[in-house]
Each structure stands twice: as C-alpha cells, then as structure tokens.
Amino acid sequence: MAQGMGRYAGEVQLIGLTHHHPGAAAAAVSGVDLTVAPGAALALVGPAGAGKTTVLRLVAGLCAPSEGHVLLGGAEAADLPAARRHVAAVFGHYSLFPFLDVAANVAFGLRGGALGSRARALATPSGQAVAARRVREALELVRLGDYARRRPPQLSPAHQQRVAIARALVLRPRVLVLDEPLGTVDDEDLRVRLAADLRTLHRQLGVTLLYATRSAGEASAVADRVAVLSDGRLLLEAEPAEDAAARPRDEDPAAADEQPDAGRRMLATTDTPEAGAPAA
Numbered sequence: 325m326a327q328g329m330g331r332y333a334g335e336v337q338l339i340g341l342t343h344h345h346p347g348a349a350a351a352a353v354s355g356v357d358l359t360v361a362p363g364a365a366l367a368l369v370g371p372a373g374a375g376k377t378t379v380l381r382l383v384a385g386l387c388a389p390s391e392g393h394v395l396l397g398g399a400e401a402a403d404l405p406a407a408r409r410h411v412a413a414v415f416g417h418y419s420l421f422p423f424l425d426v427a428a429n430v431a432f433g434l435r436g437g438a439l440g441s442r443a444r445a446l447a448t449p450s451g452q453a454v455a456a457r458r459v460r461e462a463l464e465l466v467r468l469g470d471y472a473r474r475r476p477p478q479l480s481p482a483h484q485q486r487v488a489i490a491r492a493l494v495l496r497p498r499v500l501v502l503d504e505p506l507g508t509v510d511d512e513d514l515r516v517r518l519a520a521d522l523r524t525l526h527r528q529l530g531v532t533l534l535y536a537t538r539s540a541g542e543a544s545a546v547a548d549r550v551a552v553l554s555d556g557r558l559l560l561e562a563e564p565a566e567d568a569a570a571r572p573r574d575e576d577p578a579a580a581d582e583q584p585d586a587g588r589r590m591l592a593t594t595d596t597p598e599a600g601a602p603a604a
C-alpha cells in the first residue's frame with residue numbers, strides 16, 4: 325500500500341481572519357478563529373456566499389487577509405507566497421486536460437508550486453525519473469495506480485476528482501484544501517458515500533484537510549470537526565455528531581444564544597440552504 329503523508333501534515337490556525345473583497349459592501353469573512361491540528365480534517369459548512377471559498381483562498385495564499393492572521397505550522401503566513409506554503413488546493417472544477425492521460429495530468433502539478441523553481445532540474449533525465457516516481461506515488465495514494473494511461477473523459481467523476489487530488493498531492497503538501505469537491509453530485513446519499521470514501525483516503529494520507537461544502541451530511545461524513553459559517557462569521561464549531569457540547573463562538577451573550585442555535589439547525593438539516601443547486 326502507498327505510504328501515508330502524515331509526516332508532512334501541518335497545523336493551520338486562523339486568528340481573527342477577516343477579508344473584504346475589493347469593492348464589496350460587506351466582509352466575505354469576518355473575525356474567524358479556528359485551529360486545525362496536524363493531520364486533522366475540518367469541514368467548513370454553510371450556504372452559498374457564507375465565506376467558505378474565501379477562507380480556503382486565504383489559507384492557500386491566493387488572497388491576503390484584510391485583518392487577522394493565517395498561521396501555518398505555527399508561523400505567520402502573510403509573507404509566504406502560495407507556492408511556498410505547502411498548501412495544495414483543488415477548487416470546484418477539476419480543470420483536467422482531456423487530451424493528456426492521467427499521469428501527464430498529475431505530472432502537470434509538478435510545474436507549479438514549490439517545485440516550479442526546480443523546473444530545470446526536472447527537465448534532466450534524473451529529474452524526469454524523480455517526477456515519474458512522484459506521479460506514481462500520488463496515483464497510488466489515491467488508488468489510481470492502474471489508471472495512469474487513461475484519459476479524463478474515460479473516467480467517472482469520482483475518479484476524475486481523485487486525479488485532481490493526485491495532482492495536488494504530487495507536491496507533497498502539508499495541507500490539502502478541497503472546495504466543494506462533490507458540488508456537482510446531486511444525489512445526497514451518493515455525496516455522503518463519496519465523502520466517507522474521501523475520509524478514508526484522508527486518514528491514509530495523514531495530510532491536514534480543509535474541506536468546504538454546503539452539505540451538512542457531507543461535512544459530517546468527511547471531517548473530524550465541522551465549522552458552520554454564515555455571512556462570513558463562524559457560528560459554531562463542533563464534532564460532527566456532537567451538537568450539545570458545541571462551543572459558542574461569539575462573545576456577545578445575546579448573539580451567543582442565537583448563533584450556535586442557527587449553526588445547530590444548519591447541522592441538523594441534510595443540506596444547508598441553497599445546497600440543492602450544483603456548484604457553479
């Protein structure tokens with residue numbers, strides 16, 4: 325069996341994380357405090373526009389906080405460009421090249437990120453051997469070792485998603501960020517089954533996982549902890565099956581009574597509002 329990547333897992337800490345998109349009237353993310361332990365899986369769950377993607381983009385270094393901090397492995401990430409964060413992200417569409425086979429799609433991941441600076445080394449024969457080994461390792465990790473010569477259109481959506489994950493894992497990230505990876509799967513039961521499959525995969529990888537979804541069922545199936553977001557604010561953080569012990573996230577007593585209840589209601593429903601629609 326392929327080796328896990330646990331030795332690479334990194335802690336993610338968000339402190340007072342706030343982001344205003346340029347020109348937007350309201351903050352997309354507002355004062356979010358969260359810690360994800362090395363190797364743990366956290367699902368961000370909330371309706372469309374809750375701020376999930378923005379949090380993931382802030383962690384991946386694709387945009388910068390207006391206020392607050394992202395700490396990776398205990399270190400401030402503000403000055404770290406995306407390519408040096410050891411964070412790999414898969415956003416919505418998998419963006420696979422249909423005319424390249426699976427191995428070539430995964431190898432494409434090596435062109436970006438931290439290894440981009442080693443492009444010349446990878447172009448040498450020994451560099452190519454290293455790249456081929458990395459690609460094989462990544463495909464084995466997602467259990468697609470036998471699919472290297474297939475092309476994406478020949479694969480099921482679930483397998484295509486695994487190719488996209490392998491392309492992220494080829495850089496051996498410490499943190500894996502998945503944004504609504506099952507957003508195009510309409511059937512809730514199937515989504516929950518696929519999410520459980522991703523949970524198994526995550527446990528084998530040992531990488532720290534941040535996972536955004538509008539589906540409470542999917543969030544519970546994939547993650548050790550679930551954070552409910554609404555209007556950019558963290559309403560509730562809880563273990564998936566736990567709600568009674570969930571911690572209030574707001575210092576204002578009135579809001580603290582109200583907000584965790586709203587969060588619990590969201591977790592108690594199969595989907596958060598507007599979750600029926602496929603991801604844009």
Ligand SMILES: Nc1ncnc2c1ncn2[C@@H]1O[C@H](COP(=O)(O)OP(=O)(O)OP(=O)(O)O)[C@@H](O)[C@H]1O
Pocket residue numbers: 345346347348351352353370371372373374375376377378379536538
């Ligand atoms: N580039 C942008 N410019 C301006 N506003 C933006 C931009 N991207 C997102 N927003 C706004 O920020 C808020 C949070 O959006 P975000 O995409 O983070 O939410 P989300 O929870 O991921 O939603 P979805 O489930 O639809 O992906 C929304 O009000 C959205 O309209």
